[in-house]
Amino acid sequence: MKYEGFTPAQMREEIRSGRFTDQTSGSCPGYAQANLVVLPKEYAYDFLLFAQRNPKACPLLEVTDTGSRFLKTIAPGADIAKDIPKYRLYENGVLTGEYTDVSALWRDDLVSFLIGCSFSFEADLLAADVPVRQIEEGKNMPMYDTNIPCEPAGVFHGNMVVSMRPIPYELVSKAVQITASMPRVHGAPVHIGDPEAIGIRDLSRPDYGEAVTIKEGEVPVFWPCGVTPQNALMRSKPSFAITHAPGHMLISDVKNVNLKY
């Protein structure tokens, strides 16, 4: 493992210099990773309000000052325009490019939103011997559109997107308790059991990610997912938005355990 033992700051230096442009899954175990949404100030109030009204799907870890490229709280000094391995640019809701550095696209009216990610509670689930199937199977997590409406805010609206993990019956209560202790990374499940109750017809056909095996004696458990705010964002087709590319996250200096307090 070339990067084993690297601190988050050391990994961000590798990323900033362009030496590391891969997915960040498994990088710096024990430290929280964050989703990125960058928007012009004209959309920032509505997006901040959407997050306030839908904190389970959109738990904000940090919001920058307008125009600032630098984080202060979860990764002090991190350069938002360079410290993520891969970015996506959306113009009027259309993906127009992928970049490993967006400093040339930066503008003085941009606000960056760093959003918590369920990677953090998965580490706790595994530590407590609760299986996480998509990790076992080396797949991207299955995610589904639901009929659970988000509270709209200004131009942003949509239904909640959920991630699903099949959990053995006898471990469901444990999985609820473990994830409930981390509300800043989506927290407790929103639903346990029958997929149709939340508008999901077929677990074998996820709307995002990949299907995973559900074994005999396992129940599907659904958590609010960070794709929710990205979906709400894309529906409103802002003139300009930058996000991380899927799986290419910001590696923060915040230990997962500190997300509980």
Add this chain to the structure above:
Amino acid sequence: MKYEGFTPAQMREEIRSGRFTDQTSGSCPGYAQANLVVLPKEYAYDFLLFAQRNPKACPLLEVTDTGSRFLKTIAPGADIAKDIPKYRLYENGVLTGEYTDVSALWRDDLVSFLIGCSFSFEADLLAADVPVRQIEEGKNMPMYDTNIPCEPAGVFHGNMVVSMRPIPYELVSKAVQITASMPRVHGAPVHIGDPEAIGIRDLSRPDYGEAVTIKEGEVPVFWPCGVTPQNALMRSKPSFAITHAPGHMLISDVKNVNLKY
């Protein structure tokens, strides 16, 4: 008790009609009460960001749509301009009047922020036999300025204000656990013990509220206080702001126990 057994909706009707203009302490036990801050839209983004960055001192329970006088979430249908027993109007940071109805002052550019209040966790402390001294002594809670800086946001900045409750040594851990379970109403203490460590010189002279007795064998325990955002607000002298008058809160439909989830 004239209002014993009244639901929150019934109490709000008494308040809306002008029949009840008193403090709300003790009204509708079991239901959360909320602080109010109303600001013109031009200040709303900075205030929302201040709350996001300082969630322990400024836990938002609801933020209205711009111009709307009506709540949707914590007390559906409640009229913000009439359903609080007493309001204060501030112009350019100066208190210019108290009102029992602010509908004549309402404007289309106003945003209302409803902020959680420690009344909610005090009910849990008492239920678990942890004494709450200012209630025993029939006083207003003692509150203190500290040297703990808030994260500034736009025009809003300042230090954290804390409330203090003297807790018997053997119950301090219990008090931490009980209040930690309710982060939406300030959550766990920010400090336990020596007041000077957070810049408080004399517990007998609180900056707000009234001093309470600290008995032999008790330790002062400090919680983030909702006066923090009001202080940050007053420092920035917005052209126009409405707040609740101290002790005259919004009575919500949210049961305290539901603030844990």
